[in-house]
Amino acid sequence: MKTFxxxxxxxxxxxxxxFFWAPIVTGGIFLLLNIMGIITAEVLGASHGISIxxxxxxxxxxxxMDAGDMSKVGLALDVAMYSAMGLLIVxxxxxxxxxxxxxxxxxxxxxxxxxxxxxxxxDASTVLSKVxxxxxxxxxxxxxxxxxxxxxxxxxxxxxxxFHGVNVWQLLVLAHPFKVxxxxxxxxxxxxLWALPAVGWLLLCSAWARNKPFLWAVALPVATGLLIxxxxxxxxxxxxxxxxxxxxxxxxxxxxxxxxxxxxxxxxHNVSNIDGLSVLDLSTTYQLLGSPDxxxxxxxxxxxxxxxxxxxxxxxxx
Amino acid sequence: xxxxxxxxxxxxxxxxSLALDDVSFQIEPGRIxxxxxxNGAGKTTALKAILGLTDFxxxxxxxxFDPRKQRDKLMGEVCFIADVAVLPRWIRVSEVVDxxxxxxxxxxxxxxxxxxxxTKLQAGQxxxxxxxxxxxxxxxxxxxxxxxxxxxxxxxxxGLDILYRKQFYQNLLEDYFxxxxxxxxxxxxxxxxxHILTDLMFIxxxxxxxxxxMDAVGERFIEVMVNADKxxxxxxxxxxxxxxxxxxxIFLFDGVGRDVLEPxxxxxxxxxxxxFVATMKGTYA
Numbered sequence: 001m002k003t004f005x006x007x008x009x010x011x012x013x014x015x016x017x018x019f020f021w022a023p024i025v026t027g028g029i030f031l032l033l034n035i036m037g038i039i040t041a042e043v044l045g046a047s048h049g050i051s052i053x054x055x056x057x058x059x060x061x062x063x064x065m066d067a068g069d070m071s072k073v074g075l076a077l078d079v080a081m082y083s084a085m086g087l088l089i090v091x092x093x094x095x096x097x098x099x100x101x102x103x104x105x106x107x108x109x110x111x112x113x114x115x116x117x118x119x120x121x122x123d124a125s126t127v128l129s130k131v132x133x134x135x136x137x138x139x140x141x142x143x144x145x146x147x148x149x150x151x152x153x154x155x156x157x158x159x160x161x162x163f164h165g166v167n168v169w170q171l172l173v174l175a176h177p178f179k180v181x182x183x184x185x186x187x188x189x190x191x192x193l194w195a196l197p198a199v200g201w202l203l204l205c206s207a208w209a210r211n212k213p214f215l216w217a218v219a220l221p222v223a224t225g226l227l228i229x230x231x232x233x234x235x236x237x238x239x240x241x242x243x244x245x246x247x248x249x250x251x252x253x254x255x256x257x258x259x260x261x262x263x264x265x266x267x268x269h270n271v272s273n274i275d276g277l278s279v280l281d282l283s284t285t286y287q288l289l290g291s292p293d294x295x296x297x298x299x300x301x302x303x304x305x306x307x308x309x310x311x312x313x314x315x316x317x318x
Numbered sequence: 319x320x321x322x323x324x325x326x327x328x329x330x331x332x333x334x335s336l337a338l339d340d341v342s343f344q345i346e347p348g349r350i351x352x353x354x355x356x357n358g359a360g361k362t363t364a365l366k367a368i369l370g371l372t373d374f375x376x377x378x379x380x381x382x383f384d385p386r387k388q389r390d391k392l393m394g395e396v397c398f399i400a401d402v403a404v405l406p407r408w409i410r411v412s413e414v415v416d417x418x419x420x421x422x423x424x425x426x427x428x429x430x431x432x433x434x435x436x437t438k439l440q441a442g443q444x445x446x447x448x449x450x451x452x453x454x455x456x457x458x459x460x461x462x463x464x465x466x467x468x469x470x471x472x473x474x475x476x477g478l479d480i481l482y483r484k485q486f487y488q489n490l491l492e493d494y495f496x497x498x499x500x501x502x503x504x505x506x507x508x509x510x511x512x513h514i515l516t517d518l519m520f521i522x523x524x525x526x527x528x529x530x531x532m533d534a535v536g537e538r539f540i541e542v543m544v545n546a547d548k549x550x551x552x553x554x555x556x557x558x559x560x561x562x563x564x565x566x567x568i569f570l571f572d573g574v575g576r577d578v579l580e581p582x583x584x585x586x587x588x589x590x591x592x593x594f595v596a597t598m599k600g601t602y603a
Contacts, residue, residue: 002420002421003420003421006416006417006421007421009417010413010417013408013409013410013413014406014409107406110403110406111400111403111404112404112405112406112407113404114371114398114400114404115400115404115405115406115457116406117369117371117389117393118369118393118396118397118399119418119421119422120390120391120392120393120394120421120422120423121390121421122389122390123389123390313389314373316366316371316372316373
């Protein structure tokens with residue numbers, strides 16, 4: 001267990017840039033863009049003589065809001081918090097994707113694998129530490145950064161409005177930052193399961209490819225998909241084209257992007273009945289656990305990881 | 319004491335070539351074995367087999383482990399320095415010491431830090447900022463702090479200047495080696511390890527062509543400097559090798575008695591490099 005902790009720590013040391021600085025920089029840029037937007041609005045507003053709040057308009061609106069309106073304000077604030085996360089999630093997807101591709105390849109290329117293999121660590125622990133780094137460590141850091149950025153975002157909105165004489169602090173109470181945090185952090189275990197086939201596939205390519213793991217990882221499923229589609233178009237065989245693209249190509253490459261499980265996976269069909277952001281509530285997202293897609297993916301991921309461990313053990317090209 | 323390494327019938331095929339051809343040998347504890355051979359002779363393959371880094375056919379027992387199945391356990395007892403460039407370039411001195419200290423049960427941190435204090439290495443320095451000589455100092459400090467039974471060195475001083483090379487072997491002998499430890503070293507710089515080896519193994523085309531301890535080598539191989547008038551007599555004794563220096567011929571004999579050779583000229587012990595060159599004649603032809 002102690003060894004495993006240090007293996008994960010080692011991954012963090014090596015990938016501090018992707019795991020730690022990438023979300024922080026992204027969050028910073030997000031906030032900066034927001035501040036710039038607000039300043040632009042202020043400057044334009046001032047030059048056109050439009051003034052929110054000062055005339056008491058907004059103030060009046062707030063005092064006249066009923067409970068339903070209030071909940072909409074809360075919703076809008078929650079969206080503001082989630083929106084910070086949205087950008088981070090895209091960045092996280094790319095970080096995890098390329099991390100997995102390099103994780104078992106880079107040290108073979110620079111021969112430092114000879115150093116790692118000179119330590120009493122099993123190849124299974126090594127590979128699993130990389131799985132944990134990709135599916136737990138990286139998302140948790142991104143989520144924590146996302147929550148901080150989301151909070152700052154709320155704060156910026158509140159401060160801006162308070163310059164206009166609107167006391168928005170009371171409005172902030174309407175937001176559900178803790179629910180948002182809970183939903184985001186609680187999503188991580190689901191992400192582990194959903195991302196497993198992609199992580200498994202990418203790590204397998206990383207452990208197996210003698211060169212250009214990216215090309216192999218992408219070209220193999222896509223080329224197979226194209227072949228199947230081609231046969232499908234010619235009507236030669238009745239191959240399940242859509243099924244293949246959706247369940248093999250997509251799962252093996254894009255499952256590392258958080259949220260794709262809810263988008264493409266076994267989402268409940270009555271989505272339209274769910275109002276607003278409760279789509280992101282754990283009670284909704286975890287309905288994915290009932291989908292066979294998820295569990296078949298987990299099984300495939302486990303098999304691919306077993307392959308990655310085998311190649312890590314026996315690939316001999318250093 | 320039982321042997322540290324027992325190999326019998328070790329073979330390894332690569333696609334187009336035979337890297338190890340039915341090799342058998344035994345290495346006893348407390349020895350420093352030089353594994354010497356031309357490029358592509360199978361030295362590195364043999365070491366990789368011992369370290370569990372490659373698959374092979376035949377029997378191999380290293381410290382009671384089968385390297386194919388128990389590499390991670392074996393690595394608790396074995397240390398390994400491949401040529402200098404294998405420490406990850408992104409890692410810092412403090413990180414690598416921390417990491418090894420926590421994953422290696424036989425690592426003595428204080429000892430490692432004492433070795434590092436004797437160098438110019440800084441805790442925050444990354445491997446990519448170091449010269450080759452500093453990298454090997456760092457690797458050696460890590461390895462010497464591990465109380466391992468077997469140390470394997472594959473071209474450990476490749477590309478180092480003479481100061482670092484001398485210091486490397488000096489540290490190894492003074493601070494590391496004792497009768498419970500065994501060292502296997504491969505190198506092309508034969509003259510540098512000559513005086514520290516206790517055993518010598520020559521490998522050529524995947525076969526072991528010489529496996530003897532240094533005393534036996536000294537008795538078996540004799541070099542004689544012969545004047546031109548006795549050269550024909552010397553040739554009659556089937557020398558391994560003949561070369562000309564200052565109008566005299568130097569002959570290298572294998573297994574010819576000292577009493578037979580003494581009348582021919584001045585007798586001396588051949589250097590390992592001369593022995594190597596004579597033994598490997600025609601390798602690249």
